[in-house]
Amino acid sequence: MKRDNTVAERKQFAMQYEKSCGAVIYTVQNGTRFYLVEQMQKGHVSLCKGHVEKDETELQTAEREIREETGLDVEFVEGFRKTIAYSPRMDCMKTVVLFLAYAEHTDARAQEEEVRAIQWLPFENAVEALTFDSTREILRQADAFLNG
Template identity: 45%
Template sequence: MKKEKSCGAIVIKKDADGYKTLLIKHNKGHWSFPKGHVENNETEEQTALREIKEETNLDVSLDTRFRRVSTYSPYEGAVKDVVFFIAEAKSGDIRPQIEEVSTCKWLDFDKAENLITFKNDKNIFREAKDFIAEHYQ
């Protein structure tokens, strides 16, 4: 069984109307969060920061108090773990990485939850919303 690992984050920012989250539409057509494969000897945190920067051009700060893992089989004979943190956008204009991402959008939480494609991602996003309500203001 081949094992794969990716890391990323649910990226948020606060504006006058409250918190918004960043969703990306992958070139394969699904809506999710920025993430990507661990390279070389990177830590989970280093991978998440690098992938967010590559896919969106945003600089973020990670909140590692929130760490959730989604496990699934992307193809026969493989198991993949995707580790998600919460990240707050600090700077940078959104610029999608055209090789992998067709668009990026800041959305309020309800709209984002409806747009997220995969059930595992929706469940982790719901947990993130609860965490944000408890720890951010």
Template identity: 40%
Template structure:
């Protein structure tokens, strides 16, 4: 069994009346999710998450203390993948899309985001993040 590890972030911004999440649409799979990517070299989980968010969206984020959620799944036979997510507040709202991997990026209300994400793991992450942010 091969093991893969990625890290990413649930990126948010607070406006006057709501919490928005940043969603990306994967160019190849066509699914809505969060920015993430493989750990490189001796990076820590948090360094990977910060780098991947910056590479995929152009955003700098501030990681919130005490939020680390890991999900595991099997993307293909004999491959177990773990993805560690942090909760990160966007330090700006203007994003710059990495066009090689991503076809769209949007800010959307957290309630809409729940219905837009493709995978059950992502829906669960939104519920946990929402409780933390409220």
């Protein structure tokens, strides 16, 4: 006779879903494009992003996270929206939505609770600095998009 799974057994297999939104942030100085990268408190280097809260839209989340983590106000570039999906732990699937955003100035300040340091780097240096291949690929796509 087949028995039903207990609540504890069902929880063990329950997949959690997380969603974060952010942006590839860039500025232009003396004709050179620079990208913002963040060294996180956990040690990895990433793009600015964070978890969706309540009834926020993806763009609202990205804008809030950028302001919280960097203090920057940005202008989003239409037509660029990329996603990354991965599993940060065994029982979880995470989707990250990244937009493209322009910052008029570079005086960003790191949100100390999450971000150790912020750097503005030219494209090649920014690609090298990023920890994960998936974010490197998004940065490449953003740069190609801006290059037309």
